[in-house]
Amino acid sequence: MAKLELSGVKKSYGSTDVLKGIDLTVEDGEFVAFVGPSGCGKSTLLRLICGLDEISEGTMAIDGHIVNDVPPSKRGIAMVFQSYALYPHMSVADNMGYALRLAGTPNGEIRQRVQAAARILRLDAYLDRKPRQLSGGQRQRVAIGRAIVREPKVFLFDEPLSNLDAALRVDMRIEIARMKERLGTTMVYVTHDQVEAMTLADKIVVLNAGKVEQIGSPLELYNKPGNRFVAGFIGSPKMNFLKLGKGCGNGSYAVAGGSVTLPVFAHAPVEIGIRPEHLTLAERGKNTLSGVVAMTEHLGSDTYAYVALNGAEETVVARIPGEKTFRPRQEVGVEVDASVIHAFAADGTAITSSGNARVAA
Amino acid sequence: MFDLSSRQAKTIFCVALAFIGFFLFFPIYWLVISSIKGNTELYRAVPTPVPLAPTLEHFVKALTAGKLPMYLGNSLIVSGASACLVTILALYAGYSFAKYRYAGRQPVMLFMLSAQMFPFGLLLISLYPMMSNLGLLDTRLGLILSYIVFAMPVSTYMLYSYFSQVPDELIDAARADGASDLRIFHTIVLPISVPPVVTVFLYSFMWSWNDLLYSMTLIVSDDKRTIGPGLLLTYLNEVNSDWGGAMAASLLASAPIVIAFMFLQRYFIQGVTAGAIK
Ligand SMILES: Nc1ncnc2c1ncn2[C@@H]1O[C@H](COP(=O)(O)OP(=O)(O)OP(=O)(O)O)[C@@H](O)[C@H]1O
Numbered sequence A: 001m002a003k004l005e006l007s008g009v010k011k012s013y014g015s016t017d018v019l020k021g022i023d024l025t026v027e028d029g030e031f032v033a034f035v036g037p038s039g040c041g042k043s044t045l046l047r048l049i050c051g052l053d054e055i056s057e058g059t060m061a062i063d064g065h066i067v068n069d070v071p072p073s074k075r076g077i078a079m080v081f082q083s084y085a086l087y088p089h090m091s092v093a094d095n096m097g098y099a100l101r102l103a104g105t106p107n108g109e110i111r112q113r114v115q116a117a118a119r120i121l122r123l124d125a126y127l128d129r130k131p132r133q134l135s136g137g138q139r140q141r142v143a144i145g146r147a148i149v150r151e152p153k154v155f156l157f158d159e160p161l162s163n164l165d166a167a168l169r170v171d172m173r174i175e176i177a178r179m180k181e182r183l184g185t186t187m188v189y190v191t192h193d194q195v196e197a198m199t200l201a202d203k204i205v206v207l208n209a210g211k212v213e214q215i216g217s218p219l220e221l222y223n224k225p226g227n228r229f230v231a232g233f234i235g236s237p238k239m240n241f242l243k244l245g246k247g248c249g250n251g252s253y254a255v256a257g258g259s260v261t262l263p264v265f266a267h268a269p270v271e272i273g274i275r276p277e278h279l280t281l282a283e284r285g286k287n288t289l290s291g292v293v294a295m296t297e298h299l300g301s302d303t304y305a306y307v308a309l310n311g312a313e314e315t316v317v318a319r320i321p322g323e324k325t326f327r328p329r330q331e332v333g334v335e336v337d338a339s340v341i342h343a344f345a346a347d348g349t350a351i352t353s354s355g356n357a358r359v360a361a
Numbered sequence B: 001m002f003d004l005s006s007r008q009a010k011t012i013f014c015v016a017l018a019f020i021g022f023f024l025f026f027p028i029y030w031l032v033i034s035s036i037k038g039n040t041e042l043y044r045a046v047p048t049p050v051p052l053a054p055t056l057e058h059f060v061k062a063l064t065a066g067k068l069p070m071y072l073g074n075s076l077i078v079s080g081a082s083a084c085l086v087t088i089l090a091l092y093a094g095y096s097f098a099k100y101r102y103a104g105r106q107p108v109m110l111f112m113l114s115a116q117m118f119p120f121g122l123l124l125i126s127l128y129p130m131m132s133n134l135g136l137l138d139t140r141l142g143l144i145l146s147y148i149v150f151a152m153p154v155s156t157y158m159l160y161s162y163f164s165q166v167p168d169e170l171i172d173a174a175r176a177d178g179a180s181d182l183r184i185f186h187t188i189v190l191p192i193s194v195p196p197v198v199t200v201f202l203y204s205f206m207w208s209w210n211d212l213l214y215s216m217t218l219i220v221s222d223d224k225r226t227i228g229p230g231l232l233l234t235y236l237n238e239v240n241s242d243w244g245g246a247m248a249a250s251l252l253a254s255a256p257i258v259i260a261f262m263f264l265q266r267y268f269i270q271g272v273t274a275g276a277i278k
C-alpha cells in the first residue's frame, strides 16, 4: 500500500533532456497507465520510479518519504520488464525466489510464497522448468510472478504484453485485471495499447516529449481531451481534425467539403475535432460535408468509411454500425454532430463551448 | 556477374579448398605417419605414403625414456595457471568495459588492445628486465605472468563483445531484485557466459602452450622447462637422428589442445541465453 508523489522530476542524459519536469501523484491502490508516442520518456519515467536510474532534478516520495537516494530493492517496488528479463539459467521457482533469497528470507518461506504466486498465475506445473522451455505467455507470467512474490507496495509494468500475440494479450489483460482486484496494490503500467490503458487504468497519464499532456480517468480523456495532442492520441480510429476557414457569421465556418455551424465558444477556434462515431453518412443537409468514399474497412460489427472531403487531401473516417458497402469513389455526405465536437485554439488547447448550439443559419 | 552456384564457381572453390587443405593437413598427415613407422621404414630413400608396418615404439620411448612427461607437466602447470589468470582478469575487465560508463573507458580499452600490435619479442625485451628486477627469472610464476601479454588483450575484447550483448534489462531486473553489482556479475552474468569463458580459456591456454620464445628466454633450469623448448632442445640439434621420436613427441605435445577442443567445442556453438528475452 503506497502513494507515489513525483514533483518537478527531470531527467537528462548529458545535454539531452528526456523528462522535462513531471508532477504526478499516484494514490494508494490506484492503477495508473502511462501512454504516449514512442520515445516520449515512458520507460525512463518508470525506471526513475523503480530507482534504476537517478533523478536529475526534483523529488520522488513514497508515502511521504523522499526516496531519491534509496536503492531499488529498498523502495518496496517491483518491476516487470518488457523483455521479461528472466534469468535464463535458473528454474522458474528460482527466478521467482531470487529476490527473497537475496533478502535472506528462510527457505521454507520462499518456497511457500513462490508456490502461492505460482498458484495465482497457474504456473504450478512449471516450477522446475527453465525459461527457455516455456511459451511466451508462460514467460510473461513468470515475470509477473517474480514481482508478486516480493509483495511490493508498488508494481511497475513496462509494456508487459507487447511481445505477446493478440489472443494471448487479451488473456493476460484479463489476468492483470484480476490481479489488480485481488492484490489492490498501487500499479503503474506503461503501454502502447489504447485498449489496455482504457480498460485497466483508473487514471491515464498522457506523456509527450518528456512532459505530461493530461492526467485523467479514461473517459475524461476520451470525452474532454485538454488539447489537440491528447484528442488525437486517445481513441481508435483517431479523431478527425478539420481546419476552420473563414467564419461567415452566425457561427458558421467554411471547412473542407462545405461548412459547419458551431456552438458559441469563449475564443474563436481554429480547428475542430470529431470522433469517428460522431460522423454519420447522410444525404445533403445541415452541417453536412460532401466527399467521396476512398476506402472502407469492415470489422463485422462496425464499418470504417474513409471519406475524402472535397478540396482536402486527407480523409476523415466515419465509424458506422453494421456492414455497409459503398461503390468505389461513391459520393456521400458526411454529417457532423455539432453538439459533440471538440474545438481547439491556435496553440492546440481545447476550448469549451460557452453556450448552447446556435440555430443554424 | 559472378554466379556462386555455377559449375565454374564450384570448380574454383573446390580447387581452392583442395589447395588450402593440402597445405594445412599434409604436414599433419606426414607427422602422423612418420610417428608410427619403424626406423628402417622411416629412413628409406623413397618414403612410403602409407606405413607398411605401423608401430607405437616411438610413443612408448618418448613417454618412458626421455624428459617429455616432465616438460608436458611443466607446460600444463604454467599454461593452465596463466589461462586461469587471463580468463579471470579478462572477465572483470571486459564486463567493466561493456556495462559501466566512466571517463577514460574507451581510451583504456584501446590502449590495452594496442599491446596486441607489438611483436611479442619486442615486449619480451621490456619484460626481461622487469622479471629480473622482481627476481622472477627462471621461475614458473615469472613465466605465468609474462604469458598474460599473449592473450589478455584479445580475451578482454572477446568477453567485452559478449557482455555487451547481455541485455541490460536482465541486469536491471537483478538490481531491482536487490542484488549488488558483484552479485549480479557472479550469479546472473557469469552462469550464462560459460561458452565465451571456455573459449577465452582455451584461447589463452593455446597461446602459452605453443610458446617457445618466452619460455626459452625466461627459463634456464631444465626441470622447469616447458614443452616447446623441451622438444626443440631434445630433438632439433646436430646430433639427433631420432626423427620418429621427434614426430611422436610432437603429436603428444599437441594432444592436450586437440582433446580439449574436441570436448569443449559444443560450448562454442551453444546459446545459453535462450529464454531470457522474449
Ligand atoms: N541511456 C540513455 N542515453 C541517452 N538517451 C536516452 C537513454 N535512454 C533513453 N534515452 C532517450 O530518452 C528518450 C525516451 O526514452 P524512453 O525509453 O523512455 O522512451 P519510451 O517512451 O519508453 O519509448 P517506447 O514507447 O519506444 O518504449 C528517447 O528519446 C531515448 O533516445
Ligand SMILES: [Mg+2]
Pocket: A042, A043, A044, A158
Ligand atoms: Mg519504453
